[in-house]
Amino acid sequence: MTTNEGSTETQPLEQNPVPEGMQRAESLVVVNTGDGKGKSSAAFGVMLRGLAMGWRVAVVQFIKSGDWKVGEEKMGRQLGVEWFAEGEGFTWDSDNIDQDKAVANKGWQQAKALINSGNHPLIVLDELTYLMNWGWIDSDDVIATIKNRPAATSLVITGRDASKELQAVADTVTEMRKVRHAFDTGIVAKKGIDY
8 A cells, every 4th residue: 555655555544644623615726647558447437426426527638539439538538528639649650740830829729819808617637738848839828828727727747858947837646657558568458448
């Protein structure tokens, strides 16, 4: 059982590990980053929690196109999530990177409008880090939008290599670390498990 970062306990806890004086936040920014699998899956788990709370939830995906039929989107839409697939797919399949950049910028403008509206207690920005790292969108604008978001709007942001600036504005940063992945042994992504 892990009780805190870097510490592994072999016995059950005998004292409550929550420090006194903790306070509640009106909203949070969560960043799931790292080279391991599970960044988006964890974000979609939070999506389900938000729905269970009766929140209005939106998801903006920045790489996967509308052609991808992922299980999370299917179920999210059925449950009332506003879902926006604002990507053109994987860059290695692209015939026109300039078009991909334009779509990415349009997607960011959509996401920014959703954030600024204050109408969604939870917005998932899936794969946003890639657009920031590639210079496809203005990272300063992203950081300012996060900092200036409506007080009750929580964000979950996913993608590898989250910048120091993005991590600095987040309340929670989790780095997924790959130990082993089936892909490394020649197994392609499996429906229902990987997407």
